[in-house]
Amino acid sequence: MYHKFDVVIVGSGGAGLMAAMQLPNASVAVLTKVYPTRSHTGAAQGGVAAALGNREEDHWKWHMYDTVKGGDYLVDQPAAEILTRDAIDAVYELEHRGLPFNRTEDGLIDQRFFGGHTRNYGEGPVRRSCYAADRTGHMILQTMYQSSIKNEVRYFNEFLVLDLLINEGQACGVVALEIKTGEIHTFHGKAILFATGGYGRAWRVTSNAFACMGDGMSIAYRRGIPLQDMEMYQFHPTGIYKVGVLLSEAARGEGGKLLNGKGEYFMERYMPTLKDLAPRDIVSRCIVQEIKDGNGIDGKDYVYLDVRHLGAEKIAEKLPDITDFARNYLGVEPITEPVPIQPTAHYAMGGIPTDIDARVVLDSQWTPMPGFYAAGEVACVSVHGANRLGTNSLVDLIVFGRRAGKHMAKFIEETSHVPLPANHEEFSREYVDRLYSSTGGESAAHIRSELQNEMIDNVFVERTDEGLRHALDKIADLQEAYKKVQLQDKGKRFNTEMMEAIELGFLLDCSEATIHGALARTESRGAHFRLDYQKRDDVNWLKHTLAYRGTKAHDVRLDYKDVILIDDPIFKPKERKY
Amino acid sequence: MNILIRIKRFDPERDSKPYWDEFRVEADPIDRLLDTLNTIKWTMDGTLTFRRSCAHGVCGSDAMRINGRNRLACKVLMRDVGNKVTIEPMLGYAVIKDLVVDMDRFFEKYRSVKPFLITYDNEPGTERLQSQAQREVYDEGTKCILCGACTGSCPSIWGNPDWVGPASIVNAHRFIFDSRDQGAAERLQLLSRKDGVWRCRTIFNCADACPRGIPVTDLIEQVKRAIVYGGPEEA
Ligand SMILES: Cc1cc2nc3c(=O)[nH]c(=O)nc-3n(C[C@H](O)[C@H](O)[C@H](O)COP(=O)(O)OP(=O)(O)OC[C@H]3O[C@@H](n4cnc5c(N)ncnc54)[C@H](O)[C@@H]3O)c2cc1C
Numbered sequence A: 001m002y003h004k005f006d007v008v009i010v011g012s013g014g015a016g017l018m019a020a021m022q023l024p025n026a027s028v029a030v031l032t033k034v035y036p037t038r039s040h041t042g043a044a045q046g047g048v049a050a051a052l053g054n055r056e057e058d059h060w061k062w063h064m065y066d067t068v069k070g071g072d073y074l075v076d077q078p079a080a081e082i083l084t085r086d087a088i089d090a091v092y093e094l095e096h097r098g099l100p101f102n103r104t105e106d107g108l109i110d111q112r113f114f115g116g117h118t119r120n121y122g123e124g125p126v127r128r129s130c131y132a133a134d135r136t137g138h139m140i141l142q143t144m145y146q147s148s149i150k151n152e153v154r155y156f157n158e159f160l161v162l163d164l165l166i167n168e169g170q171a172c173g174v175v176a177l178e179i180k181t182g183e184i185h186t187f188h189g190k191a192i193l194f195a196t197g198g199y200g201r202a203w204r205v206t207s208n209a210f211a212c213m214g215d216g217m218s219i220a221y222r223r224g225i226p227l228q229d230m231e232m233y234q235f236h237p238t239g240i241y242k243v244g245v246l247l248s249e250a251a252r253g254e255g256g257k258l259l260n261g262k263g264e265y266f267m268e269r270y271m272p273t274l275k276d277l278a279p280r281d282i283v284s285r286c287i288v289q290e291i292k293d294g295n296g297i298d299g300k301d302y303v304y305l306d307v308r309h310l311g312a313e314k315i316a317e318k319l320p321d322i323t324d325f326a327r328n329y330l331g332v333e334p335i336t337e338p339v340p341i342q343p344t345a346h347y348a349m350g351g352i353p354t355d356i357d358a359r360v361v362l363d364s365q366w367t368p369m370p371g372f373y374a375a376g377e378v379a380c381v382s383v384h385g386a387n388r389l390g391t392n393s394l395v396d397l398i399v400f401g402r403r404a405g406k407h408m409a410k411f412i413e414e415t416s417h418v419p420l421p422a423n424h425e426e427f428s429r430e431y432v433d434r435l436y437s438s439t440g441g442e443s444a445a446h447i448r449s450e451l452q453n454e455m456i457d458n459v460f461v462e463r464t465d466e467g468l469r470h471a472l473d474k475i476a477d478l479q480e481a482y483k484k485v486q487l488q489d490k491g492k493r494f495n496t497e498m499m500e501a502i503e504l505g506f507l508l509d510c511s512e513a514t515i516h517g518a519l520a521r522t523e524s525r526g527a528h529f530r531l532d533y534q535k536r537d538d539v540n541w542l543k544h545t546l547a548y549r550g551t552k553a554h555d556v557r558l559d560y561k562d563v564i565l566i567d568d569p570i571f572k573p574k575e576r577k578y
Numbered sequence B: 001m002n003i004l005i006r007i008k009r010f011d012p013e014r015d016s017k018p019y020w021d022e023f024r025v026e027a028d029p030i031d032r033l034l035d036t037l038n039t040i041k042w043t044m045d046g047t048l049t050f051r052r053s054c055a056h057g058v059c060g061s062d063a064m065r066i067n068g069r070n071r072l073a074c075k076v077l078m079r080d081v082g083n084k085v086t087i088e089p090m091l092g093y094a095v096i097k098d099l100v101v102d103m104d105r106f107f108e109k110y111r112s113v114k115p116f117l118i119t120y121d122n123e124p125g126t127e128r129l130q131s132q133a134q135r136e137v138y139d140e141g142t143k144c145i146l147c148g149a150c151t152g153s154c155p156s157i158w159g160n161p162d163w164v165g166p167a168s169i170v171n172a173h174r175f176i177f178d179s180r181d182q183g184a185a186e187r188l189q190l191l192s193r194k195d196g197v198w199r200c201r202t203i204f205n206c207a208d209a210c211p212r213g214i215p216v217t218d219l220i221e222q223v224k225r226a227i228v229y230g231g232p233e234e235a
């Protein structure tokens, strides 16, 4: 079936919805593979950063400094300036749309501590995270969805996008599978926005939803668009042991501490100033180090998050959801017992390269592809560099989602629809038909679990040349096996087995680009830590990776793009200490 | 532990009517029921169909009828279900396939109560003020994840498919009692109609079903009172 709109937005998380809000006078379709309110933004707990200064003095420039330093200087600094300046208005906009923020005694938006956010360029922690209990993402998603009802945005729920259409060098549409019917649809647009989120499901232990399969990144990558800095993947320190479900950094923001098997609050030893509120890459590495030193609980591969000293009342008021998770999934009572945790795959700093208007760029020369936009976790602007600070993703969604929407609003005024390319549904139809008719005997679930284990074993917090090469060979094998995936469900109607098989293909692509970037980058920076190259190397590696897809796993092409610095001594790369 | 799982299956493409299917699975006591459904799908029967996303009770995808009560499969642990579990799609919704029900009607009703902030003043340059006490009054309703468990457990819905249902009222409450909102009168008028709050018979199934612990019936009662007294009580 054919549909024509001015703007086609893929994804209804915070980024997609924020963009949709900016287009009151355009015809807009929002496509989403889950109902909008099921998007993964709803899982975000801790908060959204903005230097409002409601609790104590704060400035956007301090926030910018933290963002740049937190990202281990792989951040494009002009983008970080936009992020932290616009954050303030963006948070007010959320409040005006009805977001139920917690309040101070004076009725202002309340703010709390979060990892890596400091006052006066690193002096000590600052209260910058605006929050709604520990369900800030849920409230952002609900509020945006509610606003969109008021604005009568047109939704296509449970539509799985399979392909991006490009003609005359311009993005002009997408092809999607309607899950309920198995029907293929084409959406023709002047501007296309990808806001499809991350790919945490590539790892066995993850905080990410089943839906986080790297769809948008892979679809773009298959169409020749590079993926940037994919080796920069964040492992959050406090996932529930074995399950991976996140216990928000808010727990440490409110005063929670990490405890090892010897009964020691060990972060004090590693990071004397920020302690448990050091950035995530550092805390995750400290946990892994403690475990290697035999300081895990009972010598095992986990440590504790301890919030007992906060007291029952504060825990109930400020951390209700995460207390519930600990009780539910571990049978642990955080008020009286410490909670077993381990690092969990959490956030993609990398993604589809974009400029500050969320336009997708194709190469190291910043050449934009007209009509194609990306925002949110799927994109890499890059404001998070090599390591994202907590609460900086939600800001990214609203700031760059909004900029994407505003830019598209202008763009569609100036252009008309580019015709669709010939046989535009061919790729998607063949892909789906092949899965229906395959008799290769391979199981998608099995391949996926092999991938997830390999990524945990060799592409996790610590990396080595040998391990990464092993992972690359493994991916190549899995990609071969993937061609033989066979389905049991041959039906058209709500075929989730088909959906999972398609998503596995996305996940394999994202993993491939991640490993290539990691293998080439012979330094340690932010979340990318190489045991065989433990130092940051600004002379050779202060640059962004661009990975272009080849015909198979081993022949990905890499290129590099300069990091944009601004002329201000404060932001000059230096050693990162907390 | 070894568990017998009975699942009500129905694929309109294939089956003339619903039937019961059985699986025997090994599970860890602290596995989620959702993990067990995945084990079945991934290793035994790829055609088994259900929705899921977040896997930890915050997205609202996997509400289903588990041993006779609406629950999220990702919040139920195997140790809590006994050695025999019966799983069905939620009542009160049309079945699309197996455990997947049609949520379009549910979301339509939700949208019908104007679940968004209505204001007529100019926006201030910074945030609107709201006291902690004012914020507290509508806190419960903000937890709703629109899973549909309450609505699907309500005998009034089974009898009257047109009834707006508890989830919509919870979300109307969330705005009616928000001190920043100026649309209470419009919503109360909508909810005072034939298919509004008065079809609620205070059966409490909804509050029992809610995975977010929202006191659904109490909130409905507060809305009824607001209609009778011509507006929400001040905080
Ligand atoms: C547990 C958890 C807690 C977090 N807490 C915080 C926090 O406190 N603060 C913070 O700043 N960040 C936090 N984050 C990170 C942040 O929540 C995410 O990075 C962010 O929400 C991503 O939003 P998004 O809009 O980019 O994508 P998502 O919200 O993931 O939405 C993706 C959308 O794309 C759609 N989609 C994807 N693929 C397709 C396809 N093929 N076809 C059609 N539609 C598709 C989906 O249906 C969905 O609507 C947290 C993350 C996790 C996992």
Ligand code: SF4
Binding pocket: B143, B144, B145, B146, B147, B148, B149, B150, B151, B166, B167, B170, B209, B210, B211, B212, B213, B214, B216
């Ligand atoms: S009120 Fe509770 S049961 Fe009803 S839809 Fe909301 S979260 Fe689900």
Ligand code: FES
Binding pocket: B051, B052, B053, B054, B055, B056, B057, B058, B059, B060, B061, B062, B072, B073, B074, B075
């Ligand atoms: S899968 Fe999200 S609520 Fe259960």
